[in-house]
Amino acid sequence: MDLYKSFIQNERQRKLVDLAGELADAFAKRGETYDREDEFPYENFDDIKKSGYGKLTLPKEYGGEEINLYELVMIQERLATGDAATALSIGWHLGGLMELTETRTWDEKVFRDLCKEIAVSKALINRAATEPATGSPTRGGLPQTKAVKTETGWILNGRKSFTSMARVLDYSLVSAAIGDTEEKGFFLVDHEVEGVSVEETWDTISMKGTGSDDLVLTDVRLPASSLVERDGIPVDKDLPKAWLLHIPACYIGVAIAARHYAIQFAKDYSPNSLPGPIKDVPEVQRKIGEMELELFKARQILYSVADKWVKEPAKREDMASELASVKHVVTNSAFQIVDTAMRIVGAKSLFRSNPMQRYYRDVRAGLHNPPMDDMVIGMLAKQALE
Numbered sequence: 001m002d003l004y005k006s007f008i009q010n011e012r013q014r015k016l017v018d019l020a021g022e023l024a025d026a027f028a029k030r031g032e033t034y035d036r037e038d039e040f041p042y043e044n045f046d047d048i049k050k051s052g053y054g055k056l057t058l059p060k061e062y063g064g065e066e067i068n069l070y071e072l073v074m075i076q077e078r079l080a081t082g083d084a085a086t087a088l089s090i091g092w093h094l095g096g097l098m099e100l101t102e103t104r105t106w107d108e109k110v111f112r113d114l115c116k117e118i119a120v121s122k123a124l125i126n127r128a129a130t131e132p133a134t135g136s137p138t139r140g141g142l143p144q145t146k147a148v149k150t151e152t153g154w155i156l157n158g159r160k161s162f163t164s165m166a167r168v169l170d171y172s173l174v175s176a177a178i179g180d181t182e183e184k185g186f187f188l189v190d191h192e193v194e195g196v197s198v199e200e201t202w203d204t205i206s207m208k209g210t211g212s213d214d215l216v217l218t219d220v221r222l223p224a225s226s227l228v229e230r231d232g233i234p235v236d237k238d239l240p241k242a243w244l245l246h247i248p249a250c251y252i253g254v255a256i257a258a259r260h261y262a263i264q265f266a267k268d269y270s271p272n273s274l275p276g277p278i279k280d281v282p283e284v285q286r287k288i289g290e291m292e293l294e295l296f297k298a299r300q301i302l303y304s305v306a307d308k309w310v311k312e313p314a315k316r317e318d319m320a321s322e323l324a325s326v327k328h329v330v331t332n333s334a335f336q337i338v339d340t341a342m343r344i345v346g347a348k349s350l351f352r353s354n355p356m357q358r359y360y361r362d363v364r365a366g367l368h369n370p371p372m373d374d375m376v377i378g379m380l381a382k383q384a385l386e
């Protein structure tokens, strides 16, 4: 059964899904080893670089393919069926760049130079916005990382937590308070600059391969042009962050992998209490049907909202609650599908050698990526009461 047939709209999208599929299938073979040995999946990122996957959201004029949100969701979902941690990490890179490509709010020279680094030198970038003191930046806390103005630029000091793929990043977009003000800005930080280091603090049971370590900034001297975004600028700041749909795409990818495994298991497993495999047991069929229904619901919502973003740009400004609702519905559906898939497989799903237990741990992280469930529900209630 081709899960992409009903969503693929043209030949370009077929090629993109095939590209993501090749990478995903290679990652899936290594997933267990990396997870068991607690190692960062450098090899996955080498493959991503070689394949050109990292430049897909760049503008065409700067060497990219300028893929849109619908396409991003599709390839990220497929990639996550192989390895969710690598998919989430590269999703931050691709998604963030997609937003910059669509809004073009940075100084053009700074953006062009960054695109060149990504297209030619295969550089990787991510936003480093979370800090131990603020928790999730989406809750509005002011960063404790500080940027102080000098005659020639800025000096940054601080510590960022949860920086996905920190060990392979070439650049970070670091949020910092500007001087002693309440104003916040994002600084483009080249990891080659003195004072930038990574502390390997990521010791989790979920999404281990993201290596979301601490990024430490000690007297990091940056040029004036490094301040690429500040409160009130860019002007398109009111547009919702649609690129964050790479998050639900990732977790539903995990659910798809679990679904595939459970269905194959039901076809293959024949205990001697039955005349044939468990796929013929009505209760197992009921569970498979439930997974399919949940998957249908989640993917219809995910793809239709992404498609609306692409095809109806005039409505983008009003799509914040729709995009947030997609995150809520899809990540919770993913959670439910993995749970049902594990019930089909039974206790074998708990063995370290079984991918199901990794899906179970990984899918859990979706709850703690933005926007969090309580924020979505609060947003919907507020809107209804207005």
Ligand SMILES: Cc1cc2nc3c(=O)[nH]c(=O)nc-3n(C[C@H](O)[C@H](O)[C@H](O)COP(=O)(O)OP(=O)(O)OC[C@H]3O[C@@H](n4cnc5c(N)ncnc54)[C@H](O)[C@@H]3O)c2cc1C
Pocket: 088, 092, 126, 127, 128, 129, 130, 134, 135, 136, 137, 139, 161, 162, 163, 164, 206, 207, 210, 212, 365, 368, 369, 370, 372
């Ligand atoms: C796998 C993974 C990868 C990530 N990658 C990145 C990355 O690359 N870059 C990055 O910047 N971040 C990243 N993050 C961080 C992520 O975006 C969140 O900032 C982080 O998970 C903390 O979320 P939290 O809800 O636990 O945080 P907290 O804000 O500390 O919240 C903890 C709990 O306290 C409560 N709470 C806290 N503040 C409030 C409030 N104001 N109002 C109501 N309730 C509140 C909530 O109930 C919440 O559940 C990543 C996270 C994960 C799990």
